[in-house]
Structure formats: structure tokens, C-alpha cells
Amino acid sequence: MTPGRTIEDILNLAVWAPSGDNCQPWRFEVYDNKIDIFNVPDKDKALYNFRQSGSMVAHGALIENIFIITSQLGYEVRPSFPPAKEKNNLVASLTLTESKPKEEPLYNFIKVRTTNRKPYKKHYLSPEIKENLLNSVIGEGGVVLIEDEKQKHLLGRSLSANEQILFENAALHKSFFSNVVWNKREEQEKKSGLYLKTLELPPPARLAFHLFSSWNWLKFLNKLGLSRSVAKTNAKIYGSCAIMGAIITPSESDEDFIAAGRMMQKIWLKATASGLGMQIMAGLPYLARRVFANQADMLSDTHHQMIRNHYSQIESIVDGKNKNIVLLFRIGDGGNPSARSSRLPAEIKVIKPFVLK
């Protein structure tokens, strides 16, 4: 790949970062050598995006991409984060100064990285790969890897409780299905949203998915055990991997979620560079943050309790007591994904152009 030469090139590559349901919640303002990154809350109205924390993780991944791309091109980045009062949706300001170009081993994988929701093989990862993944910590956060089969099984079960709740709760169901992109034509037009083909559903479920989008049908099918059966199937898929992992931060500040996103992106690019697939499993921890903040009135008491129980199971396995478990992920060999999600061009307002050398 020939390196980009304009700020537009840099940002149009950086936006290949992952975001919740591929919502791409960003826009940019360029003033000379300063790039201001803004959050666009309207792009991610999902109930999971509690206090914009999911969007902050996506911004972290985006910022990590910008670090890698600019370093490869010969720039150093100085980030600054606005104080809470002065935010106005400003996530970060990045100031670029000239330096020596560095060979960034992850640069070529930014556009190759993708979500892979297929089942993975249960092979062992070499100590070098594991060491490399663990070596992705930024700030005060942490990365935990889980290899033990029993623990992966238990984590898979707890994480997939999210899908059971999603299928049993009208508000979550509506929020989820409003982001589904049903076919290739729609995906090519919108270039955002959760593309059905990337969900890797087995043929019967793919056909029935249209039916599942109707709340009345879903309520009826749940009486026959659908929500539990979906969770059971996903628990198996989540557990089928070489390794599971968790990204943990000391607090729920925006800066901590951004750091978590940077760690996630580093790990994802490293996995991609090693020829491995990766999937994020963030639903249950995101619901748990809502429950703990008493902002989950849309959920029944039974679901509240389920979320608390499963979060505490996850907490005990990943040693995350009194910390913020941002998300979990799984890594392994799943072959090629069936489809990829597109990207919108970066929305950039140039106030004063920056001429790259």
C-alpha cells in the first residue's frame, strides 16, 4: 500500500477502526497541524452505548490507527483530551509534528482487520503470540487472557446471556434491529450499520432472522424456547476459540474507555497480522454498567438479576473486582469471514489546511 499523503488520506484509512454496529460516530476538524476529533452521539443511539462509552472505545481504536499511520509517515502525535466541562463532543485534539518515519508493523493490517463471528478452532497459541497480545497495555488499564477450557466455557455462557436478554426485552430488541442492514445493496448504500451477512448465521437462522425482527413473532417463539436456544448456540461459538481476553480499566472515565479502545485495536491488529480472527463480546458488560448506575428501568427484575449474576461470574474469572471490565474478546482461527462491513468517507472540515511534507 502506498502511504497516504494528505490528512484526508490519513483519516480515510483511520476510519477502518471498529465501532458498535459499524456506526462510525466521528467527524473531524483540521486546523493546520491539529486534528480535532468530535463524537457524533446521533450516530449511535443504541441502548448499549451507555453514556457514550461504546463510542469512546471506538474513538480509542480510531486514535490508535491515527498514531500508527502518522508514525509510518513520519509524524509524532501529541494527544490532548479536553476537560469534562469544555467537551462539547470534542473527544481529543491531536497535534502532529514532523519526525523520522518508522516502519510500523501493524500499518498494513488496518484495512485488513475485520470482525470474524465464525466458530474458531481450539488450537494453542504460541507463547510469543500471547506475549505480544499482552504487550498492548496503555495507561493504567490491563489485558487478561483466558485459555482454560472450563473458564472459556463459563465466560461464553455468561456473555451469551446478553443475547437471551436482547431477545426477551422489547426496548433492546427494537434498538438492535433498527441497526441491522439486511442485504448487500443496502450495505453498499449506507456503508454503516450491522450487516446481516457478517453475523455468520447458519442458513435456517438467517432465513428466520426477518421473523425475529418482529417483536410479536419473537414473543411467541420465545415461548417455544428461542431466546434460550440462541444464547446456548452463541455460548458454544464464543467458547470455541484459541483464547479469550478481557480489557480492564481502573475507572469509567472517557479517557479510560478511549485507552481501552486503543488496547483493543492494538490486540486486533496483532491478531490480524498473525492470521487470526477476532470478535468483541461487549453486550453483557455494557448492560451491567447501566444496571449498576440504576439506569436500566427498561429491563425486568429477572433480567437485572441475570446481568448481576453473569457480570459477577465474569468478574471472578478475569479478576476484575472493583475495576471496569470494558469488553471481552475471543481470538482464533475461523477461516475467512463471509462478508465485511464498508466505511463512509471521513467527514472532515478543513479550517486551515495542513500541508504534509
Ligand SMILES: Cc1cc2nc3c(=O)[nH]c(=O)nc-3n(C[C@H](O)[C@H](O)[C@H](O)COP(=O)(O)O)c2cc1C
Ligand atoms: C465498543 C464496541 C463494541 C462491540 N461489541 C460487539 C459485540 O458485542 N458483538 C460483536 O459481534 N461485535 C461487536 N463489535 C464489533 C462491531 O460490530 C464491528 O466492529 C462493526 O460492525 C464493524 O465491523 P468490522 O469490525 O468488521 O470493521 C463491537 C465493536 C466496538 C467498537
